[in-house]
Amino acid sequence: MRPTFADLQPAPPDAILGLAEAFRADPRTDKISLASGVYVDESGTTPVLQTVLEAEQRILHGQTTKLYKPIAGDPAYTHAVRELLFGAEHQALAEGRVETLHTPGGTGALRVAADLVRRLRPASTVWLSSPTWPNHPQVFDAAGLDTRTYPYLDGARGGLDFEGMLGALAAAAPGDVVVLHACCHNPTGIDPTPEQWEAIAALVDVRGLLPLLDFAYQGFGDGLNEDAVGLMTMARSGRELLVASSFSKNFALYAERVGALSIVASTRPEAHALLSHAKVAVRANYSNPPAHGGEIVATILLDPALRARWEDEVTAMRERINGNRARFVEGLEGAGAPIEPAPLLRQRGMFSLLGLTTEQVARLRTEFGVYVVGRGRVNVAGLTGRNIGPACAAIAAVLAG
Ligand SMILES: Cc1ncc(COP(=O)(O)O)c(C=O)c1O
Incomplete structure (x- = not known):
C-alpha cells in the first residue's frame, strides 16, 4: 500500500514562533531577541505577576473539583x-x-x-x-x-x-x-x-x-x-x-x-x-x-484589593514599555540612525515598527544577531540597559546601508 503522506512537504514555520526557534538555535552569546510578542522585564524574563501567584494560592487551597x-x-x-x-x-x-x-x-x-x-x-x-x-x-x-x-x-x-x-x-x-x-x-x-x-x-x-x-x-x-x-x-x-x-x-x-x-x-x-x-x-x-x-x-x-494591586502591576509594565520606547528613540538618534522620532514616539503598546526592508531585517539577524519581525517590528519591552546600545547601533548600521 502506498503511504498517504509520502509526498508531503513541511508547512512553513510560523512567522513569529519560527523566529523564536531560530533565535534559540543561534550559538552567538551576544544575540538579542526583539522579536517575541511577550512582555519581558529588565532581566529579560517574563515573570509571574504577584497577584497571579496569590490568586493561585487561594485557588489551590479552595479547590474541590476538576469538573x-x-x-x-x-x-x-x-x-x-x-x-x-x-x-x-x-x-x-x-x-x-x-x-x-x-x-x-x-x-x-x-x-x-x-x-x-x-x-x-x-x-x-x-x-x-x-x-x-x-x-x-x-x-x-x-x-x-x-x-x-x-x-x-x-x-x-x-x-x-x-x-x-x-x-x-x-x-x-x-x-x-x-x-x-x-x-x-x-x-x-x-x-x-x-x-x-x-x-x-x-x-x-x-x-x-x-x-x-x-x-x-x-x-x-x-x-x-x-x-x-x-x-x-x-x-x-x-x-x-x-x-x-x-x-x-x-x-x-x-x-x-x-x-x-x-x-x-x-x-x-x-x-x-x-x-x-x-x-x-x-x-x-x-x-x-x-x-x-x-x-x-x-x-x-x-477582589477589590487584589484588583487594585493587579492594576498597579499593569501600570508598571506599561511604564517600562513607554520608558523603553523613549530610550529606544533616543538611542537610535544617538547612534546616527536616520529616523523620524515623532511617529515612533506616538506608537503605542509593546511594538514599534521601523519599516525596514527584508534585506535590512536579514542583515540585522545574520551580521548582528538582532532578531526583529517582518518589516522591522521591535518589541520595545525586550530592550534592556545591556542590549539597547548594541541594538540601536546595529539598526543604525543597517539603515546606513
Ligand atoms: C493582535 C493580537 N491578537 C490576538 C493575540 C492572541 O493572544 P493569545 O496569546 O491570548 O491567544 C495576539 C497575541 O500575540 C495578538 O498580538
Missing part, C-alpha cells in the same frame, strides 16, 4: 470580564445585550468568532488591516472565510493611512466583518485617534459591517480605561459588535490560555441567540474552556 466548566465558562469569570471591558455601568450591560464566553486565549476568541460568522453568514468577507498580526488571516482561513485587506500604514508619514483605510472599507459589502485592533496595533503600534474611531463607527453603520475588535493589549498603551476608547465608541448606539479579548499580556498568563469572546447584540434575545450559536461552535471545537487561567482572572478581578 468541566460550562461551555461558555464560569459566570463569575464572564461577568468580571464584561465589566472590565465595558465598565460596570455600561448601558449595553444593563440592557442584557452583551454575552461573554471564556475562550482559550485571544486566539481562541478569534476562532470562535470566525466559526460563528461562518455559521451564520458564510458568504461574509473578513477585512484585515495591512499589515496585521500574521495569525489573523490564518485563523479566518481555517474557519473557511474569505479575507481581504484594508491599508493601515502610511509608509511616508509613519502614521495611519486613514483615507486609504476608509476608502477600502467603503467597498465592503453589508454583513462583512471588519477586524480592528482595539489598541496597541500589532505590528505598527499605530492606533486611530478618538475622532478617527468615530469616523470608523459611522462607516460601519453606513456600510452595515460587523466590527470585530481584537483587544489583546488592554492596559499596555495609555491605561486600562484609556485603551478602551475604540471599544467604547463602537459599543454605543446599539451597534452589533464582537470583541476578542486576551489576558495573555496584561495578566502575563500566556501559557494558561485565557481570553474571552464578547458578543454585543442589539437586543437581549438576539444576544441569547448568538450565544447559543457560539456555544455550538465551542462544543465542536474544544468543548469547554480550560479552568485555571479563568479562575485566576476571576479571583483577581472580583
Whole structure:
C-alpha cells in the first residue's frame, strides 16, 4: 500500500514562533531577541505577576473539583470580564445585550468568532488591516472565510493611512466583518485617534459591517480605561459588535490560555441567540474552556484589593514599555540612525515598527544577531540597559546601508 503522506512537504514555520526557534538555535552569546510578542522585564524574563501567584494560592487551597466548566465558562469569570471591558455601568450591560464566553486565549476568541460568522453568514468577507498580526488571516482561513485587506500604514508619514483605510472599507459589502485592533496595533503600534474611531463607527453603520475588535493589549498603551476608547465608541448606539479579548499580556498568563469572546447584540434575545450559536461552535471545537487561567482572572478581578494591586502591576509594565520606547528613540538618534522620532514616539503598546526592508531585517539577524519581525517590528519591552546600545547601533548600521 502506498503511504498517504509520502509526498508531503513541511508547512512553513510560523512567522513569529519560527523566529523564536531560530533565535534559540543561534550559538552567538551576544544575540538579542526583539522579536517575541511577550512582555519581558529588565532581566529579560517574563515573570509571574504577584497577584497571579496569590490568586493561585487561594485557588489551590479552595479547590474541590476538576469538573468541566460550562461551555461558555464560569459566570463569575464572564461577568468580571464584561465589566472590565465595558465598565460596570455600561448601558449595553444593563440592557442584557452583551454575552461573554471564556475562550482559550485571544486566539481562541478569534476562532470562535470566525466559526460563528461562518455559521451564520458564510458568504461574509473578513477585512484585515495591512499589515496585521500574521495569525489573523490564518485563523479566518481555517474557519473557511474569505479575507481581504484594508491599508493601515502610511509608509511616508509613519502614521495611519486613514483615507486609504476608509476608502477600502467603503467597498465592503453589508454583513462583512471588519477586524480592528482595539489598541496597541500589532505590528505598527499605530492606533486611530478618538475622532478617527468615530469616523470608523459611522462607516460601519453606513456600510452595515460587523466590527470585530481584537483587544489583546488592554492596559499596555495609555491605561486600562484609556485603551478602551475604540471599544467604547463602537459599543454605543446599539451597534452589533464582537470583541476578542486576551489576558495573555496584561495578566502575563500566556501559557494558561485565557481570553474571552464578547458578543454585543442589539437586543437581549438576539444576544441569547448568538450565544447559543457560539456555544455550538465551542462544543465542536474544544468543548469547554480550560479552568485555571479563568479562575485566576476571576479571583483577581472580583477582589477589590487584589484588583487594585493587579492594576498597579499593569501600570508598571506599561511604564517600562513607554520608558523603553523613549530610550529606544533616543538611542537610535544617538547612534546616527536616520529616523523620524515623532511617529515612533506616538506608537503605542509593546511594538514599534521601523519599516525596514527584508534585506535590512536579514542583515540585522545574520551580521548582528538582532532578531526583529517582518518589516522591522521591535518589541520595545525586550530592550534592556545591556542590549539597547548594541541594538540601536546595529539598526543604525543597517539603515546606513
Ligand atoms: C493582535 C493580537 N491578537 C490576538 C493575540 C492572541 O493572544 P493569545 O496569546 O491570548 O491567544 C495576539 C497575541 O500575540 C495578538 O498580538
